[in-house]
Amino acid sequence: MSYSIAEAARRSGLSIDTLRYYERIKLVDPPARDTAGRRAYSDNDLAWLGFLTKLRLTGMSIKRMREYASLRSRGTASAGRRKAILVEQRQAVAERIAELQGCLDILDYKIDNYEQLERRVLEISGTTVPENTMQEISA
Amino acid sequence: MSYSIAEAARRSGLSIDTLRYYERIKLVDPPARDTAGRRAYSDNDLAWLGFLTKLRLTGMSIKRMREYASLRSRGTASAGRRKAILVEQRQAVAERIAELQGCLDILDYKIDNYEQLERRVLEISGTTVPENTMQEISA
DNA sequence: ATTTGACCTGGAGTGCACTCCAGGTCGTAC
DNA sequence: GTACGACCTGGAGTGCACTCCAGGTCAAAT
Numbered sequence: 001m002s003y004s005i006a007e008a009a010r011r012s013g014l015s016i017d018t019l020r021y022y023e024r025i026k027l028v029d030p031p032a033r034d035t036a037g038r039r040a041y042s043d044n045d046l047a048w049l050g051f052l053t054k055l056r057l058t059g060m061s062i063k064r065m066r067e068y069a070s071l072r073s074r075g076t077a078s079a080g081r082r083k084a085i086l087v088e089q090r091q092a093v094a095e096r097i098a099e100l101q102g103c104l105d106i107l108d109y110k111i112d113n114y115e116q117l118e119r120r121v122l123e124i125s126g127t128t129v130p131e132n133t134m135q136e137i138s139a
Numbered sequence: 140m141s142y143s144i145a146e147a148a149r150r151s152g153l154s155i156d157t158l159r160y161y162e163r164i165k166l167v168d169p170p171a172r173d174t175a176g177r178r179a180y181s182d183n184d185l186a187w188l189g190f191l192t193k194l195r196l197t198g199m200s201i202k203r204m205r206e207y208a209s210l211r212s213r214g215t216a217s218a219g220r221r222k223a224i225l226v227e228q229r230q231a232v233a234e235r236i237a238e239l240q241g242c243l244d245i246l247d248y249k250i251d252n253y254e255q256l257e258r259r260v261l262e263i264s265g266t267t268v269p270e271n272t273m274q275e276i277s278a
Numbered sequence: 279a280t281t282t283g284a285c286c287t288g289g290a291g292t293g294c295a296c297t298c299c300a301g302g303t304c305g306t307a308c
Numbered sequence: 309g310t311a312c313g314a315c316c317t318g319g320a321g322t323g324c325a326c327t328c329c330a331g332g333t334c335a336a337a338t
Contacts, residue, residue, distance in 0.1 A: 058242040083253035103197040107229040114222035
């Protein structure tokens with residue numbers, strides 16, 4: 001099967017401009033063209049775009065993705081280095097997840113503070129809230 | 140206690156330039172100054188910088204952090220909206236963690252493919268690797 | 279007294295990842 | 309046969325979050 005750029009954009013979740021941009025910066029190989037010179041993406045192209053969007057979701061930089069892409073086009077001999085990139089990225093993602101988990105804990109703590117404040121305001125409505133309560137919340 | 144900009148940078152993990160930048164864009168209140176006009180950060184300032192770096196780690200935009208910062212300076216009345224921002228961010232972080240988990244699975248799958256390829260190459264060293272093996276790996 | 283180093287200011291520059299634009303070419307629908 | 313919509317190109321523009329720079333001030337050390 002072959003797909004117009006609009007269809008490829010729809011299926012990959014990237015914009016048409018981004019698709020052309022990725023081609024310009026050599027992140028994807030130039031797709032085939034139809035008789036009128038319009039891009040005709042193959043299933044293979046789509047699969048590669050799909051994988052690229054996953055790498056992007058992991059936070060991989062375009063520079064790094066280009067490195068991976070260029071290794072890929074050099075064939076089997078580069079498999080080791082490609083694997084190394086993926087392993088490194090796996091590590092980075094795991095670390096990022098841990099970091100976000102830590103952030104989640106902090107957010108929960110702060111949200112809980114706000115909830116306690118709400119409860120206290122309800123209880124002693126009209127009374128001045130002690131200064132240290134605000135400290136606790138804004139710190 | 141009061142800290143020089145260099146010390147504040149060291150303690151917050153931000154650069155000196157970033158500290159001045161955050162002040163310029165009203166993300167932090169201008170700190171006190173010493174007799175020579177140099178910034179003197181308080182423990183309170185440091186605590187706020189600490190929280191900001193956590194928010195940044197969650198991927199919150201500076202625009203959103205500024206919103207939070209400006210609400211904070213408007214006092215208790217804004218607590219509800221501040222809490223809402225935190226709750227929303229908590230949600231975004233949880234979603235991002237889930238997304239990264241999914242990426243981790245894909246990376247594991249790809250890495251596993253590379254490992255299988257390595258084993259096959261070892262076993263039948265010198266033999267041509269079947270075309271579909273490469274497809275599986277590059278898709 | 280001068281040198282050093284940390285700090286100051288306003289403003290310009292950077293890198294990233296897109297995103298938009300003007301002006302042009304096709305093939306199909308009316 | 310012309311109007312339309314989807315596509316094409318090279319290049320410029322955007323938003324974000326810093327980062328760097330020139331030229332200057334000040335207090336302590338030599």
